Amino acid sequence: MPTLEFGLDTFLPVTVDEAGLPIGGDQVIRNAVEEAVLAEAVGIDSFNIGEHYRTEFMDSAGHVVLAAIAGRTERIRLGTAVTVLSTQDPVRLYTDFATLDAVSNGRAQLIVGRGSLIDSFPLFGFDLADYEELFEEKLDLLVRLLRQQPVTWSGNFRSPLMDQFVSPPIPAGHIPTWVGVGGSPQSVIRAARFGLPLMLAIIGGRPERFAPYVELYKRALQQHGQSELPIGLHSLGFVAETDDEALKIQWPYYKEQFEWAARERGWRPPTYGQFLAEVDHGSMYVGSPETVAQRIAAVMRTLSLSRFDLHYAIGRIPHDRRMATVELYGREVIPRVRELLTAAPEPDDAAAVVGT
Amino acid sequence: MTSVASIELAEGVASTTRPEVDDLSLGIVGAGKFGTTLARAAVAAGYDVAISGSGPAGDIALTIDVLAAGTRAATTDEVVRHADIVVLAVPTHRFRELGSDLFAGKILIDATNYWEPVDGHDPELTAAPGGTSTIVQEHFPSARVVKSLNQLGYHQLQEHQRPKGAPDRIAIGAAGDDHLAVRQVMRLLDRLGFDPVDAGPLNNGLPLEPDGSPIATTYSADELSKLVTR
Ligand SMILES: NC(=O)c1ccc[n+]([C@@H]2O[C@H](COP(=O)([O-])OP(=O)(O)OC[C@H]3O[C@@H](n4cnc5c(N)ncnc54)[C@H](OP(=O)(O)O)[C@@H]3O)[C@@H](O)[C@H]2O)c1
Numbered sequence: 001m002p003t004l005e006f007g008l009d010t011f012l013p014v015t016v017d018e019a020g021l022p023i024g025g026d027q028v029i030r031n032a033v034e035e036a037v038l039a040e041a042v043g044i045d046s047f048n049i050g051e052h053y054r055t056e057f058m059d060s061a062g063h064v065v066l067a068a069i070a071g072r073t074e075r076i077r078l079g080t081a082v083t084v085l086s087t088q089d090p091v092r093l094y095t096d097f098a099t100l101d102a103v104s105n106g107r108a109q110l111i112v113g114r115g116s117l118i119d120s121f122p123l124f125g126f127d128l129a130d131y132e133e134l135f136e137e138k139l140d141l142l143v144r145l146l147r148q149q150p151v152t153w154s155g156n157f158r159s160p161l162m163d164q165f166v167s168p169p170i171p172a173g174h175i176p177t178w179v180g181v182g183g184s185p186q187s188v189i190r191a192a193r194f195g196l197p198l199m200l201a202i203i204g205g206r207p208e209r210f211a212p213y214v215e216l217y218k219r220a221l222q223q224h225g226q227s228e229l230p231i232g233l234h235s236l237g238f239v240a241e242t243d244d245e246a247l248k249i250q251w252p253y254y255k256e257q258f259e260w261a262a263r264e265r266g267w268r269p270p271t272y273g274q275f276l277a278e279v280d281h282g283s284m285y286v287g288s289p290e291t292v293a294q295r296i297a298a299v300m301r302t303l304s305l306s307r308f309d310l311h312y313a314i315g316r317i318p319h320d321r322r323m324a325t326v327e328l329y330g331r332e333v334i335p336r337v338r339e340l341l342t343a344a345p346e347p348d349d350a351a352a353v354v355g356t
Numbered sequence: 357m358t359s360v361a362s363i364e365l366a367e368g369v370a371s372t373t374r375p376e377v378d379d380l381s382l383g384i385v386g387a388g389k390f391g392t393t394l395a396r397a398a399v400a401a402g403y404d405v406a407i408s409g410s411g412p413a414g415d416i417a418l419t420i421d422v423l424a425a426g427t428r429a430a431t432t433d434e435v436v437r438h439a440d441i442v443v444l445a446v447p448t449h450r451f452r453e454l455g456s457d458l459f460a461g462k463i464l465i466d467a468t469n470y471w472e473p474v475d476g477h478d479p480e481l482t483a484a485p486g487g488t489s490t491i492v493q494e495h496f497p498s499a500r501v502v503k504s505l506n507q508l509g510y511h512q513l514q515e516h517q518r519p520k521g522a523p524d525r526i527a528i529g530a531a532g533d534d535h536l537a538v539r540q541v542m543r544l545l546d547r548l549g550f551d552p553v554d555a556g557p558l559n560n561g562l563p564l565e566p567d568g569s570p571i572a573t574t575y576s577a578d579e580l581s582k583l584v585t586r
Pocket of ligand 1: 132183184186385386387388390391408409411432444445446447448450453454468469470505506507508509510511
C-alpha cells in the first residue's frame with residue numbers, strides 16, 4: 001500500500017468571536033498559525049492554504065503564513081490548496097516555495113490549479129479569455145524550474161529565459177507538486193501529461209462519480225508513458241464529539257455562507273435537507289470522529305486515493321471550534337482511517353499490519 | 357399546461373408532418389464536465405451522439421472513450437452535420453468564438469449558465485432582462501435556440517435520471533420561441549429521464565437560471581411549471 005497522507009486545507013476564512021462578531025483579518029492569520037501548530041502536535045501530515053482575493057478569506061499570501069508556521073514546527077508538510085497558477089509568475093512562485101522549502105527543511109509542497117473563482121484575473125491584469133493557455137504555459141515553466149535547471153524557455157505571457165538558474169536550488173524531488181482539478185477531463189489529462197499527481201476537489205454530489213476520472217487519469221498516464229502516480233481528494237468537513245453536535249455547529253455557518261451568495265444573486269438558499277443529503281452521501285465529512293473516519297476510508301477505497309485533505313470548518317465557525325476539529329481529526333479520525341484501510345481483506349494479514 | 361401526457365399528444369400530431377422527430381441523433385459542442393456527462397446520459401437513452409472540443413477529434417478521444425463510451429469524438433463541424441439537435445456546452449465566456457451561422461437551421465440547446473465569478477464580467481449577459489439565452493440567440497440568429505439542460509449541476513444530471521413515471525423523477529424546463537424546436541427538446545428531456553416542462557418563450561429564461569446552493573435545487577414537474585408561469 002502506498003504511503004497515506006492526511007492533510008488539512010484552509011482558506012483562512014474570517015471567523016466570528018463568541019459574540020458572533022467578525023474578528024480582524026490579522027487575527028485570522030495568527031489563528032491559522034496556531035491551528036497549524038496544533039495540527040503538527042496531533043500528528044496531521046500537512047497543512048495547506050488556499051489563494052483568494054476576497055474580503056471573506058485572508059489567504060492572499062499563504063506562503064508567508066506557511067513560513068511563519070515553518071518556524072514553529074518541525075515535521076508537518078506545508079503546502080497550498082490551491083495555488084492559482086494561471087495568474088502567478090512561475091519564477092516568483094518557484095523562489096517563494098524553494099525558500100519555504102529551505103526554511104522548513106524540505107517541507108514545502110504545492111497543489112496548482114486554474115482556480116474555480118477568477119478574482120485574481122482582473123486584479124493582476126490577466127484576461128479570462130486566456131484561461132486555458134495561461135495555465136498550460138505556466139505549468140510548463142514551473143515544472144521545468146522544479147525539475148531541471150538551468151532553464152531555457154519561451155512563452156506568450158512572460159519574458160523568455162535563457163540558460164537561467166533561479167535560486168535557491170532545491171534537491172531533486174523536493175516540492176511535490178500536485179495538479180488540482182474540479183472535474184474537467186482536460187485538466188485530468190494535463191496532470192497525466194506533465195507526470196504530476198492528481199488532487200480531486202469534490203465539493204458536491206456523490207464522490208463515487210469521480211471514479212471515471214480516476215480511470216481517465218490512469219489511462220492517460222499509460223498513454224503518456226508515465227508511471228503510476230498518487231491521487232488525492234480535497235473535501236469539506238467538520239468534526240465534533242458526536243454527529244449531532246457536528247451537525248448543529250456546522251449547519252448555521254454553512255447556511256449563512258451560502259445564503260450570502262444566494263442573496264447576492266437572487267438565488268434560493270440551501271435547505272437543511274440538502275445539507276443533510278450532502279453529509280449522508282455527498283462529499284461532505286461532518287460528524288463524530290468515527291462517522292467521518294468511516295466515510296473517509298470508504299471514499300479512499302472507492303477512488304484508490306492515497307491522500308485526503310480535509311477542508312475543515314465551513315464558513316465563519318469560531319477559532320476554538322476549528323481547533324477542536326483539528327484536534328479530533330488528528331488524534332482520532334486519521335488513526336482510525338489508517339486502521340480501516342490497513343484492515344486487509346484477509347483477517348490474518350490485517351492483524352499483522354494494524355498499528356504499524 | 358405541461359403534463360407529460362399533453363406533450364405526447366402534441367408530438368403525435370407533429371410527427372405526421374415532421375418525420376425527423378424520431379431522429380435519435382444528438383450533437384454536443386464542448387467536451388468538458390457537462391458535455392461528457394450529457395453524452396453518457398444520451399448514449400444510455402439510445403442516442404447516437406457526436407461531441408467536440410475546441411480542437412481536433414483526437415484531442416478528446418481518450419476522454420470520450422473513458423467518460424462517454426459509445427459517443428463519437430468529432431470536430432465541431434462534424435457535430436453540427438451529425439444532428440438536428442446540437443447542445444451548446446462550451447464555457448460561457450467562449451460561445452462568441454463560434455461562428456454566427458454555424459448552427460443555421462439547427463435546434464441549438466443553450467445549456468450555458470453565466471456566473472460572473474467564473475465567467476468574468478460580461479456586460480451583455482449581466483444586463484439580459486430575459487435571461488442569457490436571448491444573447492446567445494442574438495449571436496446565432498439562424499439557429500433555433502432553446503434554453504434547456506442548464507438547470508442542474510453536471511453530477512445531478514447523472515444522479516437524477518429516472519424512467520418515466522418514477523415518483524422521484526425531476527423536471528427540466530425548455531424555453532424557446534420555435535414551438536417545434538421546444539417540443540423536440542422536451543422529447544429529448546423525457547428520453548434522458550426527466551419530466552419536460554414547457555417554460556414558454558426564450559425571453560422567459562430567468563426562472564431556469566441556476567440557484568446558488570452547491571446542490572442546485574431540483575423540482576418536480578408541477579413545481580417547475582408554477583415557477584415558470586409566475
Ligand atoms: N459544469 C456544470 O455542472 C454545468 C451544468 C450546467 C451547465 N453548464 C454550462 O455548460 C458549459 C460548459 O461547462 P463545463 O463545466 O462543462 O466546462 P468545462 O469542463 O470547462 O468544458 C468546456 C468544454 O468546452 C470546450 N470548448 C471551449 N471552447 C470551445 C470552442 N470554441 N469550440 C468547441 N469547444 C470548445 C472545451 O474544449 P477544449 O478543452 O478543447 O478547449 C471543453 O471541452 C458552461 O457554459 C456551463 O455554464 C455547466
